[in-house]
Amino acid sequence: MKPIKVLTIAGSDSGGGAGIQADLKTFQELEVFGMSAITAITAQNTLGVQGVYPLSLEAVANQIDSIGTDIGADAVKTGMLFNSEMIQLVCDKIQQYQWDNVVVDPVMIAKGGASLLQEEAVKTMREKLIPLSKVITPNIPEAEALTGKTIQSMEDRQEAAKLLHQLGAQNVVIKGGHDLNSDQVVDLLFDGTEFTTYKSKRIHTNNTHGTGCTFAAAVASQVAKGKTIIDAVGIAQRFVHMSIVNSMQIGSGHGPLNHAAHRTVGVNHNV
Numbered sequence: 539m540k541p542i543k544v545l546t547i548a549g550s551d552s553g554g555g556a557g558i559q560a561d562l563k564t565f566q567e568l569e570v571f572g573m574s575a576i577t578a579i580t581a582q583n584t585l586g587v588q589g590v591y592p593l594s595l596e597a598v599a600n601q602i603d604s605i606g607t608d609i610g611a612d613a614v615k616t617g618m619l620f621n622s623e624m625i626q627l628v629c630d631k632i633q634q635y636q637w638d639n640v641v642v643d644p645v646m647i648a649k650g651g652a653s654l655l656q657e658e659a660v661k662t663m664r665e666k667l668i669p670l671s672k673v674i675t676p677n678i679p680e681a682e683a684l685t686g687k688t689i690q691s692m693e694d695r696q697e698a699a700k701l702l703h704q705l706g707a708q709n710v711v712i713k714g715g716h717d718l719n720s721d722q723v724v725d726l727l728f729d730g731t732e733f734t735t736y737k738s739k740r741i742h743t744n745n746t747h748g749t750g751c752t753f754a755a756a757v758a759s760q761v762a763k764g765k766t767i768i769d770a771v772g773i774a775q776r777f778v779h780m781s782i783v784n785s786m787q788i789g790s791g792h793g794p795l796n797h798a799a800h801r802t803v804g805v806n807h808n809v
């Protein structure tokens with residue numbers, strides 16, 4: 539059987555909960571071959587981010603070229619891109635290798651409040667990267683930053699999703715983890731025509747470090763497999779849910795997910 543290959547272009551989280559580490563664990567669990575181009579090293583744990591060390595543009599370009607010129611990718615997921623120049627470089631490479639299954643997680647701020655994207659880079663993300671995306675997966679604060687609109691209700695979220703679609707994203711998922719008004723978590727998908735909502739029970743836990751990375755990596759793995767976006771988002775939400783329910787008590791802050799939960803607790807969410 540032909541292996542399915544997925545590339546993540548993102549930052550490294552030394553604590554293993556988010557970033558490249560979460561992406562590769564997700565790829566492995568969802569049975570695709572994972573590859574990485576690291577944009578920045580972060581010194582990070584469950585308490586927060588202690589340091590951010592971006593790599594040179596040359597180092598990032600070289601990693602992407604190593605994959606583009608030899609192995610290829612059935613889908614590409616982007617995470618922490620740090621600054622405008624890095625975003626522009628990633629856009630150039632996506633176009634050079636004609637990658638069209640691109641899942642953009644517009645990472646801006648880590649849970650502890652540390653900035654993972656320079657403020658002026660939001661414009662480049664909006665104008666250059668979003669138009670290349672098959673799916674964009676902002677959380678609510680990221681959708682607000684990208685659209686300049688305050689999001690309080692589901693109608694606000696629908697409006698924001700429409701604006702992001704107008705910017706060129708083929709599909710928009712505005713995740714609902716930050717809407718603390720309900721006992722449910724609702725992720726909203728807009729495909730340019732219809733809205734689809736994915737509801738799950740909110741889990742009351744501190745162990746949610748890396749949910750966004752894991753979600754986007756799961757979507758990318760399913761897109762690479764040729765699933766519809768509606769199915770890919772459903773699988774990703776269930777995978778994340780299962781990983782939070784069975785999360786591990788690691789560190790003394792926001793603990794990581796348990797990416798292996800879908801197989802170790804006996805329910806296969808790898809549909």
Ligand SMILES: Nc1ncnc2c1ncn2[C@@H]1O[C@H](COP(=O)(O)OP(=O)(O)O)[C@@H](O)[C@H]1O
Pocket residue numbers: 676677678713714715716723724725738739740741742743746748749750751753774775778779782
């Ligand atoms: N407390 C929670 N209980 C259940 N699912 C959650 C919870 N927090 C986040 N999720 C899920 O994790 C994914 C990421 O959501 P969100 O927290 O909005 O993004 P981010 O991690 O990028 O801030 C979504 O699928 C969301 O439904």
Ligand SMILES: Cc1ncc(COP(=O)(O)OP(=O)(O)O)c(N)n1
Pocket residue numbers: 548549550551556557558580582617618645647648649650654746747748749750751752792
């Ligand atoms: C290196 C790196 N990349 C991305 C993030 C943000 O990850 P996310 O999945 O949104 O989870 P939280 O940080 O919000 O828990 C990160 N922290 N580090």
